[in-house]
Amino acid sequence: MDEKSRSQPHKSLRFWLHFGGFLLGLLLWLGGVCAAAEFVEDFEDVSPGKTSWFLQFDKGQCRLIDHRRVDQAHKGQGAEFLNFEATDEGTLVELRHSLPATQVLLGETHLSLWVRCQQPGCQLSLRLVLPNEIDTTTGKAPLMIPLEGDTYTDEEGRWQQLSCRTTKRAVLKTIGWARNYYEKTEIDTEGMYVDRAFLTAKSLAGPVKFLLDDMHLGPRVRPQTIIPVDHREDASATSTPAKFHLDQLTIEDKPTFLRILPYHNEDPAELARLRFNTAWIPDFANVAVLKKLRAQGLWMIAIPPQAIGPDGTMYDARTANLAPFSKDTEGILAWYLGTGIPADDKSLITNWIETLRGADRKYNRPFMGDVAGLELSYSRLFKMLGVSRNVLHTSLNFREYREALMAKRHAARPGSFCWTWIETEPSPELDGWRVAAGWHPVVVEPEQIRLQLYAALQAGNRGIGFMKSSDLNEERPGGLERKLIIQLLNMELDLIEPWLATATLRSTVPVKISQRKQQLRQSNLFGGSAGARRRKDELLRARTDDLRQQPRLRKELEAAVLETVDGNLLILPTWLEEGAQFVPGRLGGEDVRMTVPGVPATAVAFEITTTGVHSLDGRSRRVAGGLEITLQKFDQTAMVLLTSNPRLKMELDRKVYAMAPESAAVSLRLAETKLERVRAIDRELVELGYPQGDGLGNIRKCESSLRNAREALRRKDFNGARILSGEAMQALRILQRGHWNDAVRNLSSPVSSPHTLCYQTLPDHWDMMARFGSKISAGDNLLRSGDFEDLDTMIAEGWQHKQRESSGIHANAELAPHSSPGGGQYSLRLAALPLDAERIPLLVPEPPVTVTTPPLTVQSGQLIHIRGQIRIRRDITGSADGLLFYDSLAGPAQGLRWKSTEGWQRFELFREANSSGPMTLTLSLTGMGDVLIDQLQVIAVTPSRSIGGFRGEKHYDPRHILTVPVNRRRVQGMAKPQGRERPTQRYDSRRNDARQR
Numbered sequence: 001m002d003e004k005s006r007s008q009p010h011k012s013l014r015f016w017l018h019f020g021g022f023l024l025g026l027l028l029w030l031g032g033v034c035a036a037a038e039f040v041e042d043f044e045d046v047s048p049g050k051t052s053w054f055l056q057f058d059k060g061q062c063r064l065i066d067h068r069r070v071d072q073a074h075k076g077q078g079a080e081f082l083n084f085e086a087t088d089e090g091t092l093v094e095l096r097h098s099l100p101a102t103q104v105l106l107g108e109t110h111l112s113l114w115v116r117c118q119q120p121g122c123q124l125s126l127r128l129v130l131p132n133e134i135d136t137t138t139g140k141a142p143l144m145i146p147l148e149g150d151t152y153t154d155e156e157g158r159w160q161q162l163s164c165r166t167t168k169r170a171v172l173k174t175i176g177w178a179r180n181y182y183e184k185t186e187i188d189t190e191g192m193y194v195d196r197a198f199l200t201a202k203s204l205a206g207p208v209k210f211l212l213d214d215m216h217l218g219p220r221v222r223p224q225t226i227i228p229v230d231h232r233e234d235a236s237a238t239s240t241p242a243k244f245h246l247d248q249l250t251i252e253d254k255p256t257f258l259r260i261l262p263y264h265n266e267d268p269a270e271l272a273r274l275r276f277n278t279a280w281i282p283d284f285a286n287v288a289v290l291k292k293l294r295a296q297g298l299w300m301i302a303i304p305p306q307a308i309g310p311d312g313t314m315y316d317a318r319t320a321n322l323a324p325f326s327k328d329t330e331g332i333l334a335w336y337l338g339t340g341i342p343a344d345d346k347s348l349i350t351n352w353i354e355t356l357r358g359a360d361r362k363y364n365r366p367f368m369g370d371v372a373g374l375e376l377s378y379s380r381l382f383k384m385l386g387v388s389r390n391v392l393h394t395s396l397n398f399r400e401y402r403e404a405l406m407a408k409r410h411a412a413r414p415g416s417f418c419w420t421w422i423e424t425e426p427s428p429e430l431d432g433w434r435v436a437a438g439w440h441p442v443v444v445e446p447e448q449i450r451l452q453l454y455a456a457l458q459a460g461n462r463g464i465g466f467m468k469s470s471d472l473n474e475e476r477p478g479g480l481e482r483k484l485i486i487q488l489l490n491m492e493l494d495l496i497e498p499w500l501a502t503a504t505l506r507s508t509v510p511v512k513i514s515q516r517k518q519q520l521r522q523s524n525l526f527g528g529s530a531g532a533r534r535r536k537d538e539l540l541r542a543r544t545d546d547l548r549q550q551p552r553l554r555k556e557l558e559a560a561v562l563e564t565v566d567g568n569l570l571i572l573p574t575w576l577e578e579g580a581q582f583v584p585g586r587l588g589g590e591d592v593r594m595t596v597p598g599v600p601a602t603a604v605a606f607e608i609t610t611t612g613v614h615s616l617d618g619r620s621r622r623v624a625g626g627l628e629i630t631l632q633k634f635d636q637t638a639m640v641l642l643t644s645n646p647r648l649k650m651e652l653d654r655k656v657y658a659m660a661p662e663s664a665a666v667s668l669r670l671a672e673t674k675l676e677r678v679r680a681i682d683r684e685l686v687e688l689g690y691p692q693g694d695g696l697g698n699i700r701k702c703e704s705s706l707r708n709a710r711e712a713l714r715r716k717d718f719n720g721a722r723i724l725s726g727e728a729m730q731a732l733r734i735l736q737r738g739h740w741n742d743a744v745r746n747l748s749s750p751v752s753s754p755h756t757l758c759y760q761t762l763p764d765h766w767d768m769m770a771r772f773g774s775k776i777s778a779g780d781n782l783l784r785s786g787d788f789e790d791l792d793t794m795i796a797e798g799w800q801h802k803q804r805e806s807s808g809i810h811a812n813a814e815l816a817p818h819s820s821p822g823g824g825q826y827s828l829r830l831a832a833l834p835l836d837a838e839r840i841p842l843l844v845p846e847p848p849v850t851v852t853t854p855p856l857t858v859q860s861g862q863l864i865h866i867r868g869q870i871r872i873r874r875d876i877t878g879s880a881d882g883l884l885f886y887d888s889l890a891g892p893a894q895g896l897r898w899k900s901t902e903g904w905q906r907f908e909l910f911r912e913a914n915s916s917g918p919m920t921l922t923l924s925l926t927g928m929g930d931v932l933i934d935q936l937q938v939i940a941v942t943p944s945r946s947i948g949g950f951r952g953e954k955h956y957d958p959r960h961i962l963t964v965p966v967n968r969r970r971v972q973g974m975a976k977p978q979g980r981e982r983p984t985q986r987y988d989s990r991r992n993d994a995r996q997r
Contacts, residue, residue: 038218039100046071046078053080053199053212054096058239058364061091065207072211074114074159079213086208092357092364093208095199097215103223104128104192110165110218111197115152116211124149124162127196128174131225132188142227143187145178146198147171159211166194173321180323193223240365241299242333244383246415247462248502251277251299251333255501258384258419258463259490260301263293264471272296274483275490280336280465287328294331301336301368302329307355317354324359334366334384339421343373343845346381353381370421373845379412387412387461388421389880391452391581392444393430393757395749395897396880398451398576399555404880405459411843419463422452424482428469429891434761437914443478443677443760446485446670447584447636447733453489454574454637458560460505477677477760484670491610491659495652496639499570503562509596511557511573513589513634559594559640568648569603571596571629571640582750583759584636585737588730592634597626599642605629606649608639610663611719613652616640635726664718667725668709671732675702677760678732684763685739692742698735702728748907751894768912771943772863782856783921786868786936788828791815798854804846808835809928811848820869820934821904827934830883830925833874840928844878847926855918856938863943864889866909866921868936872929875900879927887911888920895922899929 041052046069055064066083073079086093102109111126126147133143149164175187197215201208241252249256261271263279271279271293279293284302293300307320325332335356337349353367370386371378379385387408391401409418425431426442434441449466456464472483493500559573573594575587605616605627619630631638641648682695692698709724736759743765744750751757755765785793803811809832816829832848834840858864866887876882876899886895889911896907913919923933 037220038216039102039220041097041215042076042078043069043073043080043213043215044076044078045069051080052097053082055082055084055093056096057084057086057091057093058243061244062086062093070211074116074211074213076213079211082210082212084208085206091201092361093201095201095210095212097197097199099126099195099197099217100220101129101193101195101223101226102217102219103221104166104171104194105219105221106166106168106171108166108219109194110163111149111194111216112161112163113197113199113215114159114161114213115199116157116159116213117152117154117201118157118209120153120155121151122199122201122210123151124164125198125200126164126166126194127198128171129193129195129227130187130189131191131193131223131227133184136182136184143178143182145174147174147194159213162199164197177321177323181326183326191223191225193226240333240363242366244366244417247417249384249417249462250501255498257493257497257500258465259493260419260463260465261472262465262468263289263300264468266472268292268296268298270472271298274487275494278333284325284329284332290328290331299333300331301334302332303337304335304352304356304360306352314348314351315355317351317358320355322355322359324362330363332363332365334368335360337367337369337382339370339386340372340388341369341378346374346377349378349381368419373843375408375411375843376413379416384417384419384463385412386420386465387418390423390427390893392423392448393426393442393751394581394893395751395895396581397578398455398580399578400880401452401581402455402459402576405456405461407843407880409460417463418461419465420456420459420461421465421467422449422456424449424466424468424486425476425478427893430757430893433890433914437912439755439764440681440761441477442758444482445478445584445736445758446481446674447587447729448580449482449485450489450636451574451576451580451584453493454572455576457500457572458505458508458558458574462501480673481670481677484666484673487666488610488663488670491663492639494659495608495610495655496570496641499562499564499568499641503564503570506561506563506569507597508558508560509594510554511559511592511594513557513575513593514591559596561596566645567600568645569596569599569642571642572637573631573634573640574637575634579737579740579750582744582757583736583740584733586730586734588633588635588726590633592631592638593628595623595626595628596642599627600644602644603627603642604644606641606643606652607631608641608652608656609719609722610656611660611722613649613656633723635730660718661716664713664721664725667722668706668713671702671706671709671725671728674729674732675699675706678736681760681763682735682739685766688763688766690739690742690762690766692735692738694738695735698731702731705731748905749896751896752908753910754890754894754912757894768863768910772865772910772941773943780940782858782938782940783853783936786853786938787822787824788815788826788934788936789824800852800854802850802852804848806832806841806844806846806848808839808841809833809844809848810835811925813849813851816932818871818932818934820871820932822869822935824934827871827932828923828936829930829932830923831874831930832925832928833930834928841878844927847879847884847924848928850922850924852923853921853936855920858913858916858919858940859942860913860916861942862913863941864909864911864913864919865939865941866911866937867907867939869904869906869934870898870901871904871932871934872898872901873932874930876925876927876929876931881924881926882929883931884922884924884926886922886924888918888922889913892922892924898931899927904934 050069051067055067062084064084066081068081069078070081071078082095084093111124113124115122126149128145128147130143131141134141135143147164147166147170150162152160152162154160175189179187243250249258256277258278259276260278260280261276263281276298278299278301281289281300281302284304290300305322307315307322309315337352341349349369366383367381368384368386369378369382370388375385375387387405389401389404391398405420412418423444425444430442453464466486556577557573557575559571562570562572564570573592577585577587605620607614607616616629619632621628629640679699685691705724705728709721709728712720712724739762740756740759743756743762747753747756753765753768755761755768785797785799801813811832814829815826817825818827819825820827828851830849830851872883882897882899884892884895884897886892887909925931
């Protein structure tokens, strides 16, 4: 046989071997296809106890009511039923179902599930398992990431099929997300498979019911490598340490009262020493800052990222995803979405929250924001609702401020956690305006920070933030005083934090106080010398101020009664004095009495201070109506505990013993620092010819108290040092209030002058009034149509009218036939009335009607006198601002506010124009009521001279006010003023009145 013949059988054999291999491969492939049948779970087994879905949720936010198989199926005989109740709209719930491990075939592998739910929003997902990748958060393989599918959209609660498909686009998007989150340059997808289904409900509130049926996964191809996954990782999943039980917050299982400070690169150790527990940071991604703050035991709130498009708008949450937050952000307690969020931004905030939920599934942190309306709606979005309100240097007094905070809290959902920002510095607009003009800067008094805090506590808030815009250690007038008073207040909060975090506001009770009255002896009232006459006038003015205050005391001085969960009572008496938002007065007295109802017979009263816990057993007695408690001395605020538990006294003693030396030293330094500032301004006022008759006496009393306080501190009498320092502060407040009372005595409102907003600005006020002089009403009226007699003239001049449609309110602006005392037949009428007298809104979110004058041209250096008359025919409700009248030079913060009047009432504003340009006036009815305005005039006066020189010059650097007494008559043309102590004889009566010069 030749070679060719011998090779033929081998070729034939090879052919059949190859063909047989092909057939075998084909058969194996066909077998694989046959094996790639769908996984089906039809939930037909409805026997008792039979379920296959696993439910994971926060037990503090959700409660499972029922979970079983029922016969209400989409197809067949059975379906799985879940019924649970979520306490908040933001509750995140996950339903999980195990699946057979199935290799991912791009474009082919898909999961489907029939869902029926009473509200839309739940989303179906698959878990992708990457066996060749390590999870960097655990250091173990495999890496598991979610692949999102369809969202349930049926609003009628009907059956809807949801699908999750492994399309190339969906898988690549998920892999890209994983690269960002785990900081990987590449991800190995070889052998990728799915092994679990998720149904995630993102926005649920109240009772929610699910029916689930007919789940299909296919094609089912067994992966080559399956890594066993311990399903117990679900139980150890990371979550936020912040837990809520209605309006009570616990952090790491400890009841917590939030004390927030905006972070401006202060030393974290100093913030911890000042007893803050939370810092607001602007950059959540600054890992170094996060670690430094957390190392000092501080939690953080941070502004989260947004999914922003090229045009600057936020992407829709349904089409955009944020990268998940890394382990480095664990110290962030909550996401802060803004301050003063308006009602119009609700849709934006809702979309932002939905975007963030997907990125923060691992930690599920709560959202918080400070809102300016729609408290009810926002309380469904924010677990921590900010209900702030500006009060300092406005016509809103502290009592109205407390009521406004309470109204905002009550407008939210019952059980909402509410907190508030506290002002510690003037607004940037007011501060910048005054500094640019060369005026004295506005200073927030330390007592005003204290009164804001206690008003917020009386309103039932569970947290506070000390708002600031720069470093806490920044050198500015009043800056050190701010830091010291915050340190003292945080000590007080630290002592009573367990009760503030859990107690319920029961009621408020009136407080009675005994004050020493100024004796008007005959020798005081009669005398022929100029000094004697001046002294008599000062005494009579002081006496008049005291008499005016007496009827207000019952409303100003009240105590909040808070009941703790263990039956103790915390009493917080606070003096919310009229006018203290501008300049606080004495705010103190002796023998303060209050009657607390419902006190257990075994309870003992203790006064809590930062230097001692003092028994009031000898100063309390049973009377009709409850237990009468008497405090021997009272200074602005107090803390009283009524308890039957003696161990609480021991625990408080331990805390106080540790903080007493620090408290005494800080109290002394605060009084010394304030004396320096107050004395400098008092000297300026004396130089201008506006002294206080007892000014020198108050200064000397302050100095004497401080000497005694230093001696007490040296002897380690910490309680005595604190009390004496408080007496020194009280003497300074008497001096400050006396100066302020003289300045506002003949004004229709303290905000009528831009320089009576605080004690620090009073020299500018007397300067301005002297430049007005006799020309106060001699200028031209710039607003001819302010008599409201001719509508055509108003239209021609450019009056603007704006109405907002509010639910349940009818608003209107018109010229009504009502005459005022100034004459004329018509007045401007602004009205907003409820459509249904049985359903009156509690709060009006936005002004129903606003009227603005045409632009009026004013010249730089001019003095502007604005005046008019107002009559409120129906008291204004639904807003703390009532009718708000303001000018564009000073803005709404320095506007006039009315809720009611007795007949027609005159009003006026004095303003200084720092630059030439337009000025407008605005009348805004912010609530429901009926108002008439008439005889509105704007008089422009051009002064011929200025007592302190020309206003175009900056006479001094405001930063020197703390240490440099400035003689405003001599500063023009001088070099930097020198700090030189003035002799005490400048306080005598031999001086000329500046108004006569």
